Amino acid sequence: MDTSEKKESWYDPREGGEAIRLCTVCLDGPGTEPPRTNCFGLYFIEAGSGVFSVDDACHPFHSPSLLCVVPYQYVRFQCEDSICCRRIEFHANFLCIETFHAEVGCAGRVFNDPYGVPVIGLDVEIAAEMADLFASIAREQSERRLAYMEASLAYLKLLLILATRTKDRIDDSCAGLAASHRHPTLASLSVLIEERYRTWHSPAEYADALCVTPKTLGRLVREHLGTTPTDLIRRRIMTHAKWQLLHTLKPVKEIALEIGFGDELYFSRVFKKATGVAPSFFREFETTIRGGSNLSMPLD
The missing domain is CATH 2.60.120.280 (Regulatory protein AraC)
Known part of the structure; x- marks a missing residue:
């Protein structure tokens, strides 16, 4: 940054x-x-x-x-x-x-x-x-x-x-x-992402579970939500990661493993692309300017 x-x-x-x-x-x-x-x-x-x-x-x-x-x-x-x-x-x-x-x-x-x-x-x-x-x-x-x-x-x-x-x-x-997110397939997709985002990172896995092709799923998400299935999955992953970084003292490697990233460096690259900063910087900077008060909150 x-x-x-x-x-x-x-x-x-x-x-x-x-x-x-x-x-x-x-x-x-x-x-x-x-x-x-x-x-x-x-x-x-x-x-x-x-x-x-x-x-x-x-x-x-x-x-x-x-x-x-x-x-x-x-x-x-x-x-x-x-x-x-x-x-x-x-x-x-x-x-x-x-x-x-x-x-x-x-x-x-x-x-x-x-x-x-x-x-x-x-x-x-x-x-x-x-x-x-x-x-x-x-x-x-x-x-x-x-x-x-x-x-x-x-x-x-x-x-x-x-x-x-x-x-x-x-x-x-x-x-x-x-x-528009109330389309039946998209409603099912949101439920499925909540259940599986820690382990399923590929849109094809969700498409298969929903009995549609990846192309059809991509079209529905684009038409109704203006984005891609990959982006929806990544948003949920990043929400989890940011919560853990902000409100726990878990090592970055442990947080990465929780959401299906065996490679900590790859997770850090994905996080930086999404936020503009590295996970370690995000945690250190936000905790510092909050005076550590964020660490007193209950875990997700």
Whole structure:
């Protein structure tokens, strides 16, 4: 990881980093690649459209919408015209909603669903509420009055609750992008991945168990989730690996073996491709800036 990029985009309290950051971002033309960050992120798109690429997945978006990013994730935007949007970033030190454990019950629906789509379509009324919440957080961050961090946290929680309710309503109505993962084969695939991700890393194994060809499975995942079976499997593997690195003291080799990697070096390469950093660096850096508090959490 480039040091200058880290200083600019990562939350690090030792360098005076803010646990919550809100700014305006311009997504220019054919390709904008924001630097990776160790924060959760929400992009509030109020005008324009384009394609939101997350790791190996590609998701079209249209305004108004909310785009969701998890820490250390690679993202890319492709827009026909320049779009200015609002982005809020926050670290787990400020609001812990990572790897299936949440201070706010809604968090897993917005950020931590390995089989969902990170684009939440908004109607005009919900978009207006979102705009008000972003404005309230911006005001607290700017004026810095008494207990402004606590007020910012309260507004952020409301924003996440609103996002979750919106996503749930879309799912329940079986309309829009977020509901498309309900295809029967994909529902079965998600269950199977949860059961087998530690040992089955090949899409062909899942296709065989689901009685479809690998080509058919790949087409269904691409059409409905905008990604590949390999990416779905890797996401679940990385979720497990990050949890163990963050919240246990298990050696990297032991964690690799838990999820079916006999070669620790190969696991490290896969992890670095997914996060931009090596497993050992991820553990050391995050544990340091959290003061070791992450190690007191229960095991997965």
